[in-house]
Amino acid sequence: SQTIHQWPATLVQPVGSPLSLECTVEGTSNPNLYWYRQAAGRGLQLLFYSVGIGQISSEVPQNLSASRPQDRQFILSSKKLLLSDSGFYLCAWRQQYRGTNEKLFFGSGTQLSVL
């Protein structure tokens, strides 16, 4: 069966410090991978998605970047965090689109507080 791992669960970082959040998927190959951010009272915002190694699509301009160094690894990074980067970050995966309903599965999330 497939599983998705996301860490750390909680992170407190000072403004201006770097960030690296990691997400890995097991039990599948060539998945689509996603980073979402959930800010308080603002719903779920898609930040990045990837359909393959080294392929990153950015949905919104921001202070963050994403990388996919391996097939089942997705990393969210920042060189210098801003206060506005605080939020709940969720990694997700789904099978490559094949013209059928491909469900999205989520990790347990990382609560990031930038102080």
Added chain:
Amino acid sequence: GEDVEQSLFLSVREGDSSVINCTYTDSSSTYLYWYKQEPGAGLQLLTYIFSNMDMKQDQRLTVLLNKKDKHLSLRIADTQTGDSAIYFCAETFTGFQKLVFGTGTRLLVSP
């Protein structure tokens, strides 16, 4: 364009039915989903409906889709305190690689 909206809050008493509503703007959506998020956790898929259907029932959950009005609803029968969570609707489109989520509705069930 892609825009999915939901009301922010819903409060019901235990045992009553809950109806969570969602409106979307893009008529080319293929599948529509309902996800549940419990506090401090990721999202779990509850149910989904294909765009050529107008109703789907799954135990206590009933999904209604009105394509003409671009309106999706989730009815939870006999709502329990364990149903308290944030509920997100989402849509996807033919050939798209992503899901677009609504703003989420926080359901509070009181005893």
